[in-house]
Amino acid sequence: MPLTDYEIVVGLEVHAELSTRTKMFCSCPNRFGAEPNTQVCPVCLGLPGALPVLNREAVVRAARAGLALHCPIAAFNKFDRKQYFYPDLDKAYQISQFDLPVCGKGHLEADVETSTGTVRRRFGITRIHMEEDAGKLLHSGAAQIGGSESSLVDYNRAGVPLIEIVSEPDLRGPEDAEAYLAALKEILRYLGVSDCNMEEGSLRCDANISVHRPGTPFGTRVEVKNMNSFKNVGKAIVSEAQRQVALIESGGVVTMETRAWDAERSETRAMRGKEEAHDYRYFPEPDLVPLELDEAWVEGVRRGLPELPEAKRRRLEAEHGLPAYDAQVLTESAELADYFEAVVRAGAQPKAASNWIMGELLAALKRLGLGVAEAPVAPGALAAMLKLLDSGVISGKIAKTVFEEMVSGGGDPAAIVERMGLTQVTDSGAIDGFARAAMEAHPAVVAEYRGGKTAGLGFLVGQVMKLSKGKANPALVNEALKRLL
């Protein structure tokens, strides 16, 4: 099937649950995992006469996301009612934003892995709007009691604040989609806007997918729902594009419809026909007054923004001379970047600090199952150890021993070095002694070296290090051997 003759065009709609303490329009807790229907009130149950009151923090978070994605924050925006019938929607309408959303057009940059290497691409954002989440239908076995087909409804999630981030149809395949989602997730988490946990449903993604031959107009798009991981979004895009191409190649026509991703069968399948489903009969929500967000308000939000990963990466590269790879790894979480900067502030050389954090520290944290915040080695202690290494008190090999000792609660690095007798040997008399001993033990290597096969030097250095129990200064050992040979 000539999928390669076609170009895949994708736009993503991402729903992110905001990590506010309370729901969007009432003071019920916004918390995952509580017993069913224990975080509800007349407002989120849609009881007659109950009136919604907007959570200011939800607006702040939506605006934060908008600013980070280079979107203008609408000076005037409002809420609308979107009507449809489904048991998870108790009011039979969802409060959303239709024609005047909180954020306008912006963009997101992401590093896309392609067959020819990593490429930085910019994807357009169409808009961001605020809305409330619906409840949850539970279809477990209990729903079948007594042969009567029924569903159970838990409204704890009803009214949880969401933002929907709509992209332009700028993505060209699964790699773009996965890179876009990873970059978006990173930003939303850095900002504290959403915890973006796909398993708990706090980040959800629908994809609008079409195919066309390059140079011809875009094809008819199909909306695919129900993908619960970034990998599945990529797989669903490929599978749906293949379906559309096969359809077109066999003389068929792609129709606008909504399909569900079936992860087990790795294919999309048609959902119930929704010819009228788009007739949501939106109208302005009479129970909520409009929002006017003036420049001063927006500036206030902007001032509260933390440094974003992208800016942090650029700064780490410029300020500390780190390679792009190091900056990338260190900014994977705000905590790790903070840790690095604390080590540097405590006097460590930046590249050395980066090497040790990316290598030994991350390995130790992984082994112990700890987060950066619970690191058993404080930034100041790591910096102190790096100073011992830099000034030649200990060798690189010994430094690893000292670090392990610090990880297991050994305390101050200087004290560890003292206690374990690990100070590097820099005394030339002692080193010459080790060098002579090594040469005497391996006369053949010495003869070869003198005959011009200098490769044996490394071996002799290794022997000296062994004799000194790793404490001899390797540079001085090299010098001594060359001199004596």
Next chain:
Amino acid sequence: MGLSEKDVDHVARLARIEITPEERSLYLRQLNAVLEHAAGLARVDVSGTPPTAHILPLRNVWRADEPAQGLTREQALANAPDKSKGCFRVPRILE
């Protein structure tokens, strides 16, 4: 202008109500009368009136993000026609 019988069927379907052919013609007549009455608004000169999204002169009515006690589960389910395992029980939705 005016609605057609097809429009009435469409609205009935959106509202999930079943109507008989007699009801359809009755509602068609009634809905058209309502629309005709409301069409009077279209004759008002609004050229000097700015569009509005709300009749109240209020903006930015919002609250702090402070949790408060809602209903107990027993209260929440008190009026439910059917319930099970702490949940509302509804007819199964067929997709």
